[in-house]
Amino acid sequence: xxxLEANDLEIRFGGVKALxxxxxxxxxxxxxxxxxxxxxxxxxxxxxxxxxxKLNGGSIRFAGEDVTGLPxxxxxxxxIARTFQIVQPFKAMSVRENVAIGAMFGHAxxxxxxxxxxxxxxxxxxxxLAPKAAFMPPQLTLADRKRLEVARALAMGPRIILFDEVMAxxxxxxxxxxxxxxxxxxxxxxxVVVIEHVMKAVLALCDRIMVLNFGAKLAExxxxxxxxxxxxxxxxxxxxxxxxxxxAHAATVAGGVQ
Amino acid sequence: xxxPSSPSGARRRALLFWAFFAxxxxxxxxxxxxxxxxxxxxxxxxxxxxxxTQGLNVIVGLTGYHAFGNAVFFxxxxxxxxxxxxxxxxxxxxxxxAVAFSALVAGIVGWPILRLRGHYFAIATVAxxxxxxxxxxxxxxxxxxxxxxPLPLSDLPPGPLYRAIYLVMLAGMVVSTLLVAFILIRxxxxxxxxxxxxxxxxxVMGIDTTATKVAAWAISAGITGFAGGVWAYWxxxxxxxxxxDPAIGVKAYMMLxxxxxxxVIGPVLGAFxxxxxxxxxxxxxxxxxxxxxxxxxxxxxxxAPNGMLVAGRxxxxxxxxxxxxx
Numbered sequence: 216x217x218x219l220e221a222n223d224l225e226i227r228f229g230g231v232k233a234l235x236x237x238x239x240x241x242x243x244x245x246x247x248x249x250x251x252x253x254x255x256x257x258x259x260x261x262x263x264x265x266x267x268x269k270l271n272g273g274s275i276r277f278a279g280e281d282v283t284g285l286p287x288x289x290x291x292x293x294x295i296a297r298t299f300q301i302v303q304p305f306k307a308m309s310v311r312e313n314v315a316i317g318a319m320f321g322h323a324x325x326x327x328x329x330x331x332x333x334x335x336x337x338x339x340x341x342x343x344l345a346p347k348a349a350f351m352p353p354q355l356t357l358a359d360r361k362r363l364e365v366a367r368a369l370a371m372g373p374r375i376i377l378f379d380e381v382m383a384x385x386x387x388x389x390x391x392x393x394x395x396x397x398x399x400x401x402x403x404x405x406x407v408v409v410i411e412h413v414m415k416a417v418l419a420l421c422d423r424i425m426v427l428n429f430g431a432k433l434a435e436x437x438x439x440x441x442x443x444x445x446x447x448x449x450x451x452x453x454x455x456x457x458x459x460x461x462x463a464h465a466a467t468v469a470g471g472v473q
Numbered sequence: 474x475x476x477p478s479s480p481s482g483a484r485r486r487a488l489l490f491w492a493f494f495a496x497x498x499x500x501x502x503x504x505x506x507x508x509x510x511x512x513x514x515x516x517x518x519x520x521x522x523x524x525x526t527q528g529l530n531v532i533v534g535l536t537g538y539h540a541f542g543n544a545v546f547f548x549x550x551x552x553x554x555x556x557x558x559x560x561x562x563x564x565x566x567x568x569x570x571a572v573a574f575s576a577l578v579a580g581i582v583g584w585p586i587l588r589l590r591g592h593y594f595a596i597a598t599v600a601x602x603x604x605x606x607x608x609x610x611x612x613x614x615x616x617x618x619x620x621x622x623p624l625p626l627s628d629l630p631p632g633p634l635y636r637a638i639y640l641v642m643l644a645g646m647v648v649s650t651l652l653v654a655f656i657l658i659r660x661x662x663x664x665x666x667x668x669x670x671x672x673x674x675x676x677v678m679g680i681d682t683t684a685t686k687v688a689a690w691a692i693s694a695g696i697t698g699f700a701g702g703v704w705a706y707w708x709x710x711x712x713x714x715x716x717x718d719p720a721i722g723v724k725a726y727m728m729l730x731x732x733x734x735x736x737v738i739g740p741v742l743g744a745f746x747x748x749x750x751x752x753x754x755x756x757x758x759x760x761x762x763x764x765x766x767x768x769x770x771x772x773x774x775x776x777a778p779n780g781m782l783v784a785g786r787x788x789x790x791x792x793x794x795x796x797x798x799x
């Protein structure tokens with residue numbers, strides 16, 4: 216059964232359709248990627264699912280239940296967590312307190328102060344932020360602030376996490392670490408949706424990919440099929456990426472044969 | 474410098490703070506034995522403003538929602554108290570009515586307008602203040618309308634009465650300060666601070682932002698209404714223009730900025746400093762006290778834009794680093 220099921224999502228800003236009837240399903244336990252050019256509606260899609268924006272049309276089902284129109288805080292307690300592309304730490308609280316907020320309000324079951332702090336510490340440990348628990352957010356590097364977003368989401372004990380460009384602005388080493396982190400979440404049984412421009416990360420992580428363009432679905436499928444789809448190359452990836460990717464692909468296939 | 478202090482150091486400082494706070498409250502509670510009527514009145518006014526400022530602190534300092542017209546609840550509290558007493562209620566019951574009515578109005582009005590963000594909410598509160606004046610005038614009847622409302626006189630002789638009012642105002646200041654300190658360590662306080670620092674993130678992390686904001690505003694209104702209720706009984710005659718005077722809110726705002734938004738003791742410090750300053754200026758410059766006072770405010774805002782607590786802390790840090798401590 217699909218964990219998350221979106222049907223004909225539509226969001227309008229004035230006369231502009233930012234999302235023009237997008238449907239997709241995310242299966243339990245998979246990593247589902249959403250890619251597309253700037254302005255294609257990726258972040259809008261995430262805002263629609265997490266109810267930051269109100270839908271102008273369409274419906275959303277989560278774990279078999281209709282959750283269309285529920286406010287953000289209700290969704291979070293059902294098990295939907297997200298991060299923000301532009302990080303939004305509570306700047307007057309320590310890193311540990313930031314994460315504890317997720318456990319305090321977003322977790323469906325935790326009721327005591329000790330349980331909140333334990334969940335926060337576990338999330339800090341998992342994201343490698345534990346040594347910086349007493350820091351204030353302005354003292355963190357961008358990579359750590361992205362990790363803080365992930366830790367806050369994890370502390371909510373979610374069933375699905377929606378990542379909005381957690382790799383953006385990171386260097387190669389930091390991207391590798393973030394890829395490892397997302398992989399470990401998948402191994403732990405979490406379902407993950409990633410919005411990402413860093414194709415290296417998308418290819419390394421995703422089981423399936425959906426491509427958005429002008430607020431509509433352009434393609435969907437397993438990564439290799441999608442990145443070699445001429446429509447996707449035309450609209451987003453470009454010929455250089457396609458050539459490099461097919462060359463690398465051919466090399467690995469050839470290497471496998473030998 | 475990374476972690477501000479060890480947990481035990483923080484606990485020691487908190488203990489020291491509350492010891493000072495308790496000692497201060499006891500001294501102030503005993504002060505009427507030694508004070509003349511003039512200083513009794515000045516201090517009662519200070520406590521009144523400290524309470525109003527603490528109410529403002531809950532919605533502005535903790536929640537981050539600017540409410541320029543928050544003193545409207547001072548007026549609602551005054552009128553609720555006045556009307557209840559006119560209808561025969563004793564003062565304590567009328568005071569409960571003042572708190573409850575103010576909180577109720579904030580709850581009802583807040584439900585729609587706290588969905589507005591930023592400046593819109595601030596402007597809406599100003600509009601509410603203006604509307605309240607007209608409302609009282611138009612309703613007339615038991616509110617006395619434009620002619621004002623005299624409150625039933627107390628059986629107590631003036632001396633004991635003013636001392637009793639002093640103590641009730643002091644209690645308002647102390648209890649509202651304790652309430653803010655209590656809120657800050659509860660999940661509710663964390664929710665308010667989360668909304669202040671990032672409302673969207675707070676929402677997707679499970680905080681029911683609208684309900685939390687409405688609750689905060691109702692608490693803010695209740696505290697402000699308490700001060701208004703006691704004030705009405707104190708001056709015994711209220712009229713729309715004085716009960717809903719926007720200047721009360723402006724003064725509370727200055728005290729909040731001066732003392733430090735979102736801090737526990739800032740509103741109290743701000744009220745003491747500004748009210749004493751204004752009293753001194755008033756005594757020294759009978760003709761031009763408004764101008765002198767205004768210039769002082771500008772200077773304070775330039776020197777300590779984040780309040781005295783922050784300014785004091787950074788001064789101490791600068792002094793320490795200059796004298797090469799450890």
